[in-house]
Amino acid sequence: MQVPPDRNHVPSVRPTRRNMLVAGAGLALAGPATAETLADIPDRAPGAPLSGHSERSSYVKLSRIPEAGPGMRHVDPADAINSKAPLQELVGTITPSDLHYERSHSGVPDIDPDVHRLLVHGQVERPLVLSLDDLKALPSITRTVFIECTGNGWENWKAADPTLTVQNTHGLVSNNEWTGVPLRILVDLVGRSSGSTWMLAEGGDGAGVARSIPLTDEIIDEAFVAYGQNGEPLRPAHGFPIRLVTPGLEGNLHIKWLRRLKFGDRPWMTRWETARYTQLQANGTARQFQLRMETNSVITSPSGTMKIKPGRNLIRGLAWSGHGRISRVEVSTDAATTWKECRLVGQALTKAQVRFELPWDWDGRPTKIVSRSTDDAGHIQPDRATLIAQTGTNALFHYNAQQTWSIDLSGEVHNVLD
């Protein structure tokens, strides 16, 4: 159930006593308390002194997985092309900055912010060079959005590897609070000519990733040049000192280490859009500029390689859409035969991830669980057969089919295609 905007982030359901007994039913609680219980609870102990940074618990193991691409999961980090976020360990909606997924084409430069510049030029009245301090002196926007590699999910285009975790299948998406300068402010500062309907954004990495972005009203209104990530300066892996954020679009359009914005009247047809990020279709032709990420969702718990017990389990997952706000998530616990609507936890934001939950009593019999999301533009996440019917299996990118996890008699959870 979605929380109404005027009470956002406050539980919309004021649970009745009866509801909550249902919520607690089936829980394997540690046990009823007795008069002696307090003595059985681990005692208090003095601890470590305060410091400049509060680090993670030694009991908490959180790490991304550097991978080399489809079918080449375990590699030397020096050969990795991406590093996937541990979705199975995360709660809430924010991805910690050091665990945000990473995709780079020539490693991570660590740029001196005092030297870095942004050139804004092309079909404009007043081409400008801006320093980081210049950008920080302009009005800002702060907004939480997901960024997703267009290759997220590619592991499942062709075959189902039962050893995959949700980090393997869906770890190329993350959700952060970004802060920066709205593109419209830069557009007006330089005086973009009315005929310039495209913008080239170029990165400062060795590969010089550069993409042409169509300047629709939606994109000019939403894009921004970010210098802040989850409250602090960007991490180098995510574009320090500045990156372009283009809410809802392919991750590769969120140009990192941004050094240039150029305005023009047609796309530049860089190698990133003529070769790398085109989509091979069933008929053998390639689709260009498939820029917007689809309506998507995945159950993060229970998920691949986990093991569950009969009784109460809380199904949790994440949903997101490049088209807008998630309006509904449904889960099936009987292999897509029947569906139940999930509770959305907190307020669903436009082009951001939202957490969903569904309490479920597992009867111990083998089954399959699967989620599907719907956004406020009316898009429904397709099942795999529907997606394949539309796109064929030549495609490498934009896989947003419903993710099915099978659960066997022992409670082990595995990746399957449907």
Next chain:
Amino acid sequence: MQVPPDRNHVPSVRPTRRNMLVAGAGLALAGPATAETLADIPDRAPGAPLSGHSERSSYVKLSRIPEAGPGMRHVDPADAINSKAPLQELVGTITPSDLHYERSHSGVPDIDPDVHRLLVHGQVERPLVLSLDDLKALPSITRTVFIECTGNGWENWKAADPTLTVQNTHGLVSNNEWTGVPLRILVDLVGRSSGSTWMLAEGGDGAGVARSIPLTDEIIDEAFVAYGQNGEPLRPAHGFPIRLVTPGLEGNLHIKWLRRLKFGDRPWMTRWETARYTQLQANGTARQFQLRMETNSVITSPSGTMKIKPGRNLIRGLAWSGHGRISRVEVSTDAATTWKECRLVGQALTKAQVRFELPWDWDGRPTKIVSRSTDDAGHIQPDRATLIAQTGTNALFHYNAQQTWSIDLSGEVHNVLD
């Protein structure tokens, strides 16, 4: 200008060309572009390989300051009682988890989450002991709120030290996304008796901090037992594996390393509420249970020990209130003579911090800048004289007077009382 709820986090102002020229006016831009400019921009370079964690840039220095309390700022970390967040370096609204302010009374225990238990007992029908797994199987809430030490601002009760930064004066407040189990669910699970109007919350630190909390509807609706912080498990400094979150109340009521909730019909009068966290009044008597944090704000840039130049400066700051949502922030750049309403960046959430901004052209003459906030319950942040008139100067806690920064002829910014 506040963003309407149905377009939250999307800029509410679609800037006109004219507005933006104003926004850019006075900027000391790095310069106009020429045909040769691109060659002058630092070249691209290959970078570091991908890894399990994306760390901070070597150019970014972010650290909390461990301090010993009022008037004893620079201490051996082993003697510190708190560690303050670097507000002057942060942007947006989220405080990075490792920079969230910290206050502990006997150091930071690192508790084994598999062994830890929460006892819920007292005037209830079914006392229970819950493990972390039990809690994670219950319906959850995710909510962004500020937590503030009741001592935040205490540096300025009596005298103005001009060497203080905003980290020194206001660094005992932070804003995180927390995830956990609503108190109402636990209350209903154990069957709280109708007569139990108070709850004791006890921590698992050596000091055993324990506070009595009145069970108003507002508190039962809003409080939760958190196991998640900014998307991951709590950091040990912030209560791993679980803490109580009581939105809007004193930081010390957000009991860390939570081990016990007990229900009863009166407060327990622990030493934390009879001695430590009482407020000495002008007449020499002490006020108990002053639990809710006040309406507050502070300019974080420019702020103490910074140096600014004449021309365009962007005034930025943070505002928050334990009573509700910030509805308005005003800034004066002429020593509280005239006031201008600031733009709130993104959606202001209930009992959370919101960022405010005001572009300002400094004419180079000495002046004082100051902010004041108003919340949706109608509370206005008082000036210092008004606060002192109400409370006297015996008080140690709940200092929420408007913060004034003086700017001298050289552009140096210093802490002053008014």
